[in-house]
Amino acid sequence: MIRWIGKHAVALNFSVVAVGLILLASSSTWAHAAAGGPPSPDAPPSASAKEKPPLTWQDSVKMFAAALAIGLTAFATAITQSRIGSAGVGALAENPKLFGNILVYLVIPETMVILGFVIAALILF
Secondary structure (H helix, E strand, O other), X not given: OHHHHHHOHHHHHHXXXXXXXXXXXXXXXXXXXXXXXXXXXXXXXXXXXXHOOOOOHHHHHHHHHHHHHHHHHHHHHHHHHHHHHHHHHHHHHHOHXXXXXXXXXXXXXXXXXXXXHHHHHHHHO
C-alpha cells in the first residue's frame, strides 16, 4: 500500500485537496444558504436565530453525499489520467504524430468528473 501511495502521490494530493475544498464549501457556503444566509451585523443574535430555520441532518447528509459524488470521481479521474499521461509521454517520445490522439485520451476521463458534478447538483437541488 505504501508503494502504491508513493507511486500515485500527485494524484492523491490533488484528490485530497479537491475533497477538502468541496467539504469546506459544502459545510460553510451551502449551510449559510440553507439557513437563510449569514447573520446581519445589525440584528441582535436572538432575532436572527428566530428567522433562520435550523440546518437539519438531512441537509448535512445531502451535502456530504454531493461532496462524495465529486470527490470520488475526481480521485478516480486523477488516477486514470496519471496512467494515461505517463503512457502518452512514452508514446510521444516514439511518435510525435500521436499528440492529438493522446490529448483526446486524456480528456475522455474528465467527463466522469462532469457527470459527478451533475449528480452532486441533482442531490442538492
